[in-house]
Amino acid sequence: MLLADVARVSREVAGASARSRKTALLAELFAATPPEEAALVITYLAGRLPQGRPGLGWSTLGRHVEPADRPSLGVADVDAAITGLALLSGPGSRDARQQAVARLLAAATEPEQRFLRSLLSGEVRQGALDAVALDAVAAAAGVPAAELRRAVMLDGSLPRVGAAVLTAGAAALREVALQVGRPVQPMLAATAGSVAEALSALGPCAVEEKLDGIRVQVHRDGESVQVYTRSLDEITGRLPEVVEAARRFAGDRFILDGEVIGLGPDGRPLPFQEVAGRVGSRLDVETARRTLPVTPCFFDVLAAGGDVLLDLPVRERYAVLAALVPERFRVRRLAVEDPQAQAGAAEEFWSETLRRGHEGVMAKALGSAYAAGRRGRNWLKVKPVHTLDLVVLAAEWGHGRRTGLLSNLHLGARAADGGYAMLGKTFKGLTDEMLRWQTGRLRELAVADDGHTVHVRPELVVEIAYDGLQRSPRYPAGVALRFARVLRHRPDKSAGEADTVETVLGPAGGGRTPGDDA
Numbered sequence: 001m002l003l004a005d006v007a008r009v010s011r012e013v014a015g016a017s018a019r020s021r022k023t024a025l026l027a028e029l030f031a032a033t034p035p036e037e038a039a040l041v042i043t044y045l046a047g048r049l050p051q052g053r054p055g056l057g058w059s060t061l062g063r064h065v066e067p068a069d070r071p072s073l074g075v076a077d078v079d080a081a082i083t084g085l086a087l088l089s090g091p092g093s094r095d096a097r098q099q100a101v102a103r104l105l106a107a108a109t110e111p112e113q114r115f116l117r118s119l120l121s122g123e124v125r126q127g128a129l130d131a132v133a134l135d136a137v138a139a140a141a142g143v144p145a146a147e148l149r150r151a152v153m154l155d156g157s158l159p160r161v162g163a164a165v166l167t168a169g170a171a172a173l174r175e176v177a178l179q180v181g182r183p184v185q186p187m188l189a190a191t192a193g194s195v196a197e198a199l200s201a202l203g204p205c206a207v208e209e210k211l212d213g214i215r216v217q218v219h220r221d222g223e224s225v226q227v228y229t230r231s232l233d234e235i236t237g238r239l240p241e242v243v244e245a246a247r248r249f250a251g252d253r254f255i256l257d258g259e260v261i262g263l264g265p266d267g268r269p270l271p272f273q274e275v276a277g278r279v280g281s282r283l284d285v286e287t288a289r290r291t292l293p294v295t296p297c298f299f300d301v302l303a304a305g306g307d308v309l310l311d312l313p314v315r316e317r318y319a320v321l322a323a324l325v326p327e328r329f330r331v332r333r334l335a336v337e338d339p340q341a342q343a344g345a346a347e348e349f350w351s352e353t354l355r356r357g358h359e360g361v362m363a364k365a366l367g368s369a370y371a372a373g374r375r376g377r378n379w380l381k382v383k384p385v386h387t388l389d390l391v392v393l394a395a396e397w398g399h400g401r402r403t404g405l406l407s408n409l410h411l412g413a414r415a416a417d418g419g420y421a422m423l424g425k426t427f428k429g430l431t432d433e434m435l436r437w438q439t440g441r442l443r444e445l446a447v448a449d450d451g452h453t454v455h456v457r458p459e460l461v462v463e464i465a466y467d468g469l470q471r472s473p474r475y476p477a478g479v480a481l482r483f484a485r486v487l488r489h490r491p492d493k494s495a496g497e498a499d500t501v502e503t504v505l506g507p508a509g510g511g512r513t514p515g516d517d518a
């Protein structure tokens with residue numbers, strides 16, 4: 001398939017406002033795509049690259065290259081060129097990469113160049129496109145969207161399942177099953193303002209400690225163990241303790257869901273940043289392990305023996321988990337079968353969990369299934385301080401000790417029109433290491449720098465704590481955050497997962513002080 005066709009449809013989709021029109025445009029293209037190129041075309045239209053982000057700056061991508069007169073590039077040519085680009089590394093590779101990009105752009109017409117530039121820079125990547133692309137694949141293949149969605153959650157990849165279903169139709173969906181060794185999109189939680197609110201929303205539920213670490217999905221098949229992150233990246237090599245623990249559990253074939261935390265000598269959890277630093281570092285695992293040992297704590301089991309357990313209620317999954325995993329590797333929990341009678345016990349569990357230094361609690365409806373990839377209302381998290389996930393829109397160069405570092409962040413929530421509404425700025429809460437890291441990352445995302453403020457592509461998500469909202473005519477939503485501080489960067493979240501203006505203004509969102517939550 002010609003890149004020109006993909007670029008044209010991408011442009012038309014961006015210009016269409018109705019979701020049904022976007023779906024129809026994509027479905028038409030998918031139906032015309034040769035099966036062997038379907039995975040690639042789906043990936044491109046969702047704004048991604050199979051090779052991942054190539055890390056090219058505007059100094060390379062922004063250069064003028066005379067466009068070709070006529071379209072001739074196939075999507076397979078583009079794929080081969082980008083694979084070649086990814087292999088160029090080491091000294092002198094900067095020039096070689098620039099030349100390779102220039103060659104690729106010279107073979108493209110002007111509209112194709114625009115598409116390639118935004119694809120290579122990550123600009124077309126938006127979470128919402130994945131959902132539209134999924135509906136379009138379902139329409140093109142003539143299968144129910146709900147069944148395709150479930151298959152994608154189990155398999156972890158829309159391009160892979162999409163290509164299979166476009167080739168073989170509904171039969172391909174039956175082939176997709178949960179497989180040990182292939183990560184599943186994790187279930188996510190919504191927010192409740194208090195334990196009482198969670199209990200009244202859920203009825204009979206389990207109240208578990210919410211640990212502030214790194215989410216892990218652990219797969220074991222015989223002696224082979226793999227560990228995946230929340231975004232399904234494999235990190236087995238970085239967490240030997242988790243592998244060793246999993247090898248000692250009772251079964252030899254399972255998929256577990258849990259959190260990795262660090263514990264101090266007093267048994268209290270270490271700050272999230274330390275655990276994230278340990279898990280994020282690729283260097284010298286043995287030394288890292290000696291300095292900061294971590295431990296897994298599991299809260300769910302998705303498969304055990306030959307059985308897929310996703311559709312079992314929490315109550316039964318937890319019984320299976322308890323049989324597999326020793327107590328010290330499981331989260332503490334309280335089963336609240338009768339919310340009215342046990343309201344006091346649930347509040348006591350919450351206070352005790354906070355006293356032990358954990359982040360809050362997670363309440364889960366006892367009768368609910370594991371909804372892979374969903375942020376449903378069957379899991380409700382309760383935290384004492386109010387937090388939001390916001391997108392960095394720009395950052396200001398720091399002064400004094402922070403000279404040369406990007407410091408004051410401009411924070412935005414997702415707005416109804418697909419853009420972002422700025423809610424305030426903050427440089428509070430940033431450690432030296434966070435400043436260094438964000439300066440590097442924001443430079444990659446930079447689109448303009450006037451010497452004072454660097455404007456960036458809206459991709460970096462940060463978790464912000466704040467004390468409430470105040471009226472502010474200067475900001476587009478009419479409100480600004482009061483005493484915002486950065487808790488952490490969330491590179492594992494995409495901008496499409498950030499909080500919306502509606503959440504910030506709504507009853508479950510902003511305007512509350514921590515005291516209201518208690």
Ligand SMILES: Nc1ncnc2c1ncn2[C@@H]1O[C@H](COP(=O)(O)OP(=O)(O)OP(=O)(O)O)[C@@H](O)[C@H]1O
Pocket residue numbers: 187188189190208209210211212213214215230259299331362375381463
């Ligand atoms: N007992 C638990 N059950 C489920 N998730 C837990 C538990 N303890 C800690 N967690 C963590 O909480 C996260 C679920 O919260 P949520 O769905 O909001 O994701 P998140 O936005 O990454 O969370 P947050 O921003 O609150 O840390 C999980 O991804 C997991 O890492």
